[in-house]
Amino acid sequence: MKHGKKYVDSIKLVDRNTLYDVKDALDIAVKTGKAKFDETVEVHVRLGVDSRHADQQVRGAVVLPHGTGKSIRVLVFAKPDKTQAAIDAGADYVGAEEMVAKVQGGWMDFDVVIASPDMMGMVGRLGKILGPRGLMPSPKAGTVTPDVAKAVEEAKAGKIEYRLDKTNIIHCPIGKVSFGADKLKDNFDTLLGAIIRAKPSATKGQYIRSCALATTMGPGIKINPAKIEA
Secondary structure (H helix, E strand, O other): OOOOHHHHHHHOOOOOOOOEOHHHHHHHHHHHOOOOOOOEEEEEEEEOOOOOOHHHOOEEEEEOOOOOOOOOOEEEEOOHHHHHHHHHHOOOEEEOHHHHHHHHOOOOOOOEEEEOHHHHHHHHHHHHHHHHHOOOOOOOOOOEOOOHHHHHHHHHHOEEEEEEOOOOEEEEEEEEHHHOHHHHHHHHHHHHHHHHHOOOOOOOOOOEEEEEEEEOOOOOEEEOHHHHHO
16 A cells, blocks of 8 residues: 555654653654644554453543543433433533434434433434444443433543454544643543553453554554553
């Protein structure tokens, strides 16, 4: 695959054989963000667990101190008694049966889905649509809750969900290149701290097997996992 000049220039900044400290890796990532738009910095963490087993699942949510830099569109499934509270908290879309039908019809113009518990009977019908996209509300992630207003505020403030994929890797954004290395490190430390605290008791051996980060258009930068767990 042929890469453009900016990517080629960026890859010269990265030693593929080096496991970097977090701060050094983020300094390099910021320098590789050469696109005309504000690139997202994303972290990829491979864990020493087996996601096929229920007692080794790693999933949760955390509010990043500096947010993600992305404007989040929030959909709330709630009955009329909670509708105004969700709107006042900043929800972009709020509704009940009519919103379920809208999503079933193919509408997907949202980034986060929140539901009150009494709506899950209806929202459960959307599992095959929302599940594969990582959008299905979950009590563990705090997106199924009686306090939908608080959940909306947290989503707007930069709350992100982390969860394992089928290859035991967690992929999460931690901000934009424009944040600079210091703010990105605050977000990184907050995310990794949450992942470490979520370590299943059934886990054996090394928990964080590998970690890397990259900008939207930049090369991967490997981080020393031992320095993360220290």
